[in-house]
Amino acid sequence: MSAAAVATKPVVGTMVRETEFHAVVTLGLTKRFGKRLAVDGLDLRIPAGSISGFVGPNGAGKTTTIRMLLGLIRPSAGRGTVLGHPLGHSRAYLPRVGALIEGPTFYPALSGRENLMVLARLGGIKTKRVDVVLERVGLGARGLDPFRTYSLGMRQRLGIGAALLPGPELLVLDEPTNGLDPHGIAEIRAMLRSFADDGMTVFVSSHLLSEIQQICEHLVVIETGRLIFQGGVEELLAARAPELIVRTESREDAMHLLQLVNSIGRSAHMVGDNGSTTIEIAADCSWAGDLNRLAMADGITLVHLSERRSTLEEAFFEITRSCAGQTVRESDAPRGAGRSDRAAEARTSEAGRP
Secondary structure, eight states: OOOOHHHTOOOOOOHHHHHHHHOOOOOOEEEEEETTTEEEEEEOEETTTTTEEEEEETTSSSHHHHHTTTSSSSSSEEEEEETTEEGHHHHGGGGGEEEEEOOOOOTSSBHHHHHHHHHHHHHHTTTTHHHHHHHHHHGGGTTTSSSOOOOOHHHHHHHHHHHTTTSSSSEEEEEETTTTOHEEEHHHHHHHHHHHHTEEEEEEEEEHHHHHHHHOOOOEEETTTEEEEEEEHHHHHSSSEEEEEEEEESSSHHHHHHHHHHHHHHHHHEHHHHHHEOOESOOGGHHHHHHHHHHTTTTTOOEEEEEEEEHHHHHHHHHHTTTTTTTSSSTSTTTTHHHHHHHHHHSOOOOTOO
16 A cells, blocks of 8 residues: 555544554644644654655744654644654653754764764663764764864764664654755765665655655645645645647747647647747647647647656645645545544543543
8 A cells, every 4th residue: 555545544533543554643733832823733644664754834833843743842732643652652652763853963072973972871872873873874984073073964964873873763854954065965865765765764854845855755745834735745746737848940830839739628828938939738748649740730840849747846836825725635634524523632632642
């Protein structure tokens, strides 16, 4: 069963069964700071063994949600489980969770290895894990150098190394590529992929949609604290249909082809300035042959024909517009369970407890 298929199952009344497939499950997770509603009734399902992206603009509630999952702050309402244990009992699951929240902080004068040794001793972790972790994050050759000499990318990798010390089943990273150059981003991307290949669940929050698209197979999108999508990345990309990009030899040919395409019921429009010869057609590559024959029949030569698929950024804006006034896509909302049902469910239990 695919991650996307599992993610669309309702959570209500199936918390135990959901934890068999998901590392994280929440129901109506909510956080208020005074009158401000930071997180608004999130129903999360993070498939076990996946790299899941947690996406939203700055201030959407991503870090607040992560802090609730890690037991750093208590929810105002809602319930959930992490690695099969309820949020109200974080001591039961935190030894199996590694996390890097809002950038790493280490002693500048100590080496990378010494910093990890301090953390291992404080956490009751066998110190032999330190050298294993340094190699895993690509710092084996620089482990004895002072932390203050590390580049931003190296500091980020050491922070991920600290999160790996307990040998976690779930790794939670908050903006791990923030501020990195393209080379550093590529290194982090490859590292996360290797973690998932080893069976670890990786939950990555970011506002960089292009990076999330390249590494994640599952996605959670929130805006102003509300869930607007969760499921497979390809499912989200399908929210915006692909287009055929066509260029002709002349403007006259382009206008004539546009009329032909519109006359058979295909949506199309000109792209660019008044002298442009480029047309965008709402169709995928399966219609390219028909389009070519249509043009040839009227003596039109195509000098370019390609399929253009939407980026994650375009798909994000598409669902943001389509979900205006809605809390979550209908396909992802529990059938027969709306906000009133979640609120009623939340009132029957203490915040953060099952």
